[in-house]
Amino acid sequence: MEWHQACGMVQNMLEVKNLHKKFGSNEVLKGIDFQIDKGEVVAVIGPSGSGKTTLLRCISFLERADQGTITFEGLHYDMQHITSKEIRKLRLGMGFVFQGFHLFRNMTALGNVMEGLVTARKVPKAAAKKTAWEMLRKVGMEDRAMYYPDQLSGGQQQRVAIARAIALNPQVILFDEPTSALDPELTGEVLDVMRTLAKEGTTMVVVTHEMRFAMEAASRVVFMEGGLVVEEASSAALFSDPKEERTRQFLRRTIADYDRG
Numbered sequence: 001m002e003w004h005q006a007c008g009m010v011q012n013m014l015e016v017k018n019l020h021k022k023f024g025s026n027e028v029l030k031g032i033d034f035q036i037d038k039g040e041v042v043a044v045i046g047p048s049g050s051g052k053t054t055l056l057r058c059i060s061f062l063e064r065a066d067q068g069t070i071t072f073e074g075l076h077y078d079m080q081h082i083t084s085k086e087i088r089k090l091r092l093g094m095g096f097v098f099q100g101f102h103l104f105r106n107m108t109a110l111g112n113v114m115e116g117l118v119t120a121r122k123v124p125k126a127a128a129k130k131t132a133w134e135m136l137r138k139v140g141m142e143d144r145a146m147y148y149p150d151q152l153s154g155g156q157q158q159r160v161a162i163a164r165a166i167a168l169n170p171q172v173i174l175f176d177e178p179t180s181a182l183d184p185e186l187t188g189e190v191l192d193v194m195r196t197l198a199k200e201g202t203t204m205v206v207v208t209h210e211m212r213f214a215m216e217a218a219s220r221v222v223f224m225e226g227g228l229v230v231e232e233a234s235s236a237a238l239f240s241d242p243k244e245e246r247t248r249q250f251l252r253r254t255i256a257d258y259d260r261g
């Protein structure tokens with residue numbers, strides 16, 4: 001048992017410490033500390049190749065970290081020695097929404113949202129269907145419930161993917177650039193759904209290039225570069241008064257890109 005469990009201290013819902021990851025000789029994460037509290041929305045920003053996706057993949061054990069610890073829902077693990085049984089248990093508390101929507105092509109929107117409930121969570125079909133309808137309503141996709149993915153726009157497919165994630169009622173949802181595969185006019189509808197979830201107190205980690213979303217919907221922003229956290233602060237502080245020169249440069253560049261686009 002860890003000392004903070006022993007003395008009953010309040011702790012973050014999810015915390016990783018000293019996370020290291022190499023691909024061959026390429027050191028992609030160089031000792032990342034990251035934490036999120038219940039109800040927080042944390043945006044992770046940073047240039048391409050800075051390790052943002054790798055961070056999410058290590059947190060969710062899609063990728064095995066070389067070193068580091070993870071604390072989730074009060075349980076503490078060494079990432080090198082965690083067992084596959086422990087990984088399975090830990091992943092039950094996490095939801096994932098990635099850039100590609102990964103919906104089953106041979107199932108309707110409703111079927112896609114029901115699938116995890118029925119197979120992974122063993123929820124009876126009737127109850128799963130009821131939950132799936134509720135979740136589709138929540139993301140504004142009720143009228144498309146019987147459509148197949150190929151009959152839906154990218155934004156609609158991503159909203160189904162979000163419905164599928166929230167249906168499983170995870171403690172935290174990890175988003176990796178959920179709008180980057182979408183045309184600009186479809187980005188807004190997905191961000192609107194995420195803003196609603198944020199307002200409802202859903203705990204979310206969002207890797208994003210959408211600076212406006214980070215500014216408006218995130219409570220805290222983490223700026224990564226070169227496999228390190230360069231700066232983290234409340235969203236208001238990071239955007240209005242960044243402390244690090246590298247953060248200032250990144251924000252200047254990104255905002256200039258916006259103005260050109």
Ligand SMILES: Nc1ncnc2c1ncn2[C@@H]1O[C@H](COP(=O)(O)OP(=O)(O)OP(=O)(O)O)[C@@H](O)[C@H]1O
Nearest residue numbers: 023024026028046047048049050051052053054055
């Ligand atoms: N499976 C892999 N095998 C080898 N190298 C990898 C692998 N995944 C990522 N990398 C390398 O790790 C580095 C960080 O990649 P990562 O995808 O985490 O960056 P990112 O911050 O998400 O970038 P982007 O904003 O472009 O999505 C890159 O140099 C990339 O080439």
Ligand SMILES: [Mg+2]
Nearest residue numbers: 052053054176
């Ligand atoms: Mg990425």
